[in-house]
Amino acid sequence: MEIINIHHPHAFNGDEFPPLAIALGYFDGVHAGHQKVIQTAIEAGKEKGLHTAVMTFDPHPSVVLNKEVKHVRQLTPMKEKVELLEQMGIDYLFIVHFTKEFASLSPQSFVEKYLISLNAKHIVAGFDYTYGHRGKGTMEDLPHYSEGKLAQTIVSKQELDAEKISSTRIRKELLAGNMEETARLLGRGFTVKGHVIDGEKRGRLLGFPTANIEVGKDYYLPGVGVYCVRMLVKGAWHNGICNVGYKPTFHSVKDEIPTVEVHLLDFEDNIYGEDVCIEWNTRIRDEKKFEGLEALVAQLEKDKKCAIEYFENF
Template structure:
């Protein structure tokens, strides 16, 4: 998959010649709703014998519009998003840097300079996609701006089992924030995953008989809410079953920093400094303050049994 990074104003020399089918959206998480848009575009592209191209952005447009107080945490980093798009057989990605100057384009300018500039023969997007202010840059208005220069295909709301609620990135973020990773995975169409660096902790787990790796995650990645989870961890191209605790270790004090500690089953190696991938499968329980180490160890033994049983389904 070819990735072309674009910064406004568009340099036409970067754009390959020839018509394309273009799917556009921010696609945070590339969830099942996004997948429906891209698969629709892929079908058209294959029927027409044209490249399937995706227009997306390197960071959330809402950052430029100051919509997120306290910053924004992603379902998928840029690298992860590109990986997911590649899995969907996308031929080319136009990765646009969403800047103030780009955001200042009128809908007509955006269409003229970018969609036409990309040589789009067909443009596909979700029913709620916008390319500017919603009242003047909706999918309903796109045919007017296109003025017959390209076909516009709008993909309807993607719902589950007759529900009227759409599957959307905002809804998935809420599920992850509240620990409901099982429902989030259903909406995503794959297990939610994060990345991180293995760093030194207090080594308390080792003294309890449950050695853990402490995973320091990138600041902009969205970590599931506080609790204990059944997970898989990728280390040096191999996946290991385990259980993760996201919390403040409140059994050992009330002022501890938030940590992500993972006990890998049947694993004893020292892996400090390694980059790992964590796949989150199911929430087990919330964080509890135990009366002492013995009670904590008893619960961890139960957590391990529960995790092994859950993860057996994902062999």
């Protein structure tokens, strides 16, 4: 997959690219609904002999257009989004740098400068996709703005259990700790990448050594609690339990961001400094404050037993 970063105004005229079927969207999560849009573009490309592309935007439009928003957490920060799109078999990924100037383009100008001039022939987007200044352009308007130069497919609302699949719905389930439902909506397990750093090292003293994971600020995290997880370390997946929270047994003041600590089952290697990927599978319980270390250790033993039983049937 070739990645093309576009800054407005660009100088492409279409000669640089083969005829394209382009899927349009921000695609945070690349969830099951997004996958339908992208797969539809792939199928249109195969049918018409076109290469396939996705056009997305960075940073999130709300960061640029809303003065109150300084930073937006995402289900899939750009690096993960790129990896998922590549796995789907896309030929080109256009990442448009989102600015106020770009946002001020009329729908007509967007179609001419960002679709036709990139050699687009077939456009695919969801039924609610909009473009141009204040989102005044719709997919129904596309034949008008393109003067018939673009074919199109509008993907209808994708539902699960009679409710629209959306990034908002996924975030709600994620924050509630409903990992099975999150996975159903995503079409895959929810994962986060991070880096193993030095922690407080209490776990080792308690007989439950943990890897303290520094997670990028761009990620959404599951709601506070204890989970069964798998963690990818040095190319291999290992089962474990993960605490997302504030360790109230040891800290009376909450940090701004919860910590992520993983205890791997039957694993003793030193992995400080390693890059890892965590897949959340199911929630075990709430995080809570214990009156003493003995009570904490007893609960950790129960959590470990729960995880072992869970993964025996995984």
